[in-house]
């Protein structure tokens with residue numbers, strides 16, 4: 001009988017990478033590989049990486065070097081690096097880090113399981129680099145994943161790549177042209193996930209609003225959401241990464257009418273000054289952005305809006321930055337991710353002459369976060385006394401018995417949590433709660449007397465998710 005390798009996978013990056021990592025783990029397990037939690041115990045270490053900004057590249061390299069140390073010291077026989085970093089820098093890094101056996105591009109990740117087996121049988125061709133075959137085929141199914149999120153929520157990738165041309169963003173070069181997953185495949189995956197106990201489905205893509213344009217001759221996110229709402233067992237759906245230029249009225253109507261869809265949207269605006277937005281190539285200006293926010297708030301009462309902005313884009317003047325600050329003061333987003341501009345080679349903005357000094361970028365970032373902190377704290381206090389349905393994620397503090405949960409307004413691993421004081425709660429259960437306090441960004445709640453609604457199925461033990469472009473939620477995270 002052939003030797004089955006022990007494999008440990010380290011997943012870095014955003015929820016989109018989580019889906020890829022879960023698919024790799026599913027394929028490794030299906031091929032007979034034994035998954036182990038600790039890298040130091042594994043014969044094969046797979047690192048699924050991120051590289052969209054400097055911070056993510058540094059984290060990926062740090063983890064690769066840690067794995068190299070395991071390989072030198074321990075039982076690890078092979079080191080495989082997949083994902084965005086391998087795609088973007090594999091050719092250069094191959095010479096710099098010869099301990100990595102294979103760099104696997106983003107379109108070749110389905111071969112990781114076979115590489116793990118080859119490594120165990122000592123048939124792995126040392127330092128081979130898998131070329132990426134760029135494709136415009138529809139996105140394949142991610143069914144058969146071994147999920148690493150808690151059982152009651154899952155990410156579902158509806159498309160891959162991006163056809164937008166944002167001047168600061170390297171993602172289209174890494175992930176390729178936009179490719180949607182056929183709607184029947186999305187629905188099939190959703191049904192499979194619901195049958196596996198998923199109560200909250202989180203739809204992800206580089207630009208989720210562009211869904212279907214390549215397959216159906218027009219954007220089809222609204223009909224997809226409509227159909228997904230009929231999948232039995234799903235209680236909540238959540239949409240991430242909506243591009244403001246593609247958010248049409250049909251989509252606003254669907255968000256308003258769809259009872260399963262959380263009234264929560266992540267719409268990265270990146271800036272508000274017209275000149276900056278034009279140079280960022282964002283396809284919308286201040287007027288369109290303000291109009292979208294206003295229409296959403298008018299037509300979807302109680303909607304929670306998350307956005308992200310970049311400070312220190314080349315040429316950003318003090319006045320343009322102040323315009324952004326004033327806008328954020330007035331717009332009062334519920335959640336904000338702010339990033340210092342990171343110059344990425346290969347992007348249109350990379351050679352722009354008017355770089356903003358790093359110290360100025362940092363000052364602007366700090367100033368912006370102070371503004372948002374005051375807004376967020378005020379908004380949190382305003383919720384005290386309200387009744388909300390809360391989905392319990394996990395037991396937060398074993399000694400005090402305080403649970404961590406979320407309402408429709410918090411995406412897992414991205415937004416704050418709600419601390420729920422209650423006995424006999426269960427991860428994956430939904431509870432009617434009263435918000436009894438606010439602690440900075442986080443809320444404190446207590447269940448109100450109501451019949452307990454059990455999750456769809458009993459829970460299984462899972463590895464905890466210990467961590468967490470147009471990616472306000474595309475923060476580096478390590479699993």
Ligand code: SF4
Nearest residue numbers: 162164166169469470
């Ligand atoms: S920022 Fe988002 S929408 Fe723009 S190119 Fe990057 S991934 Fe696409």
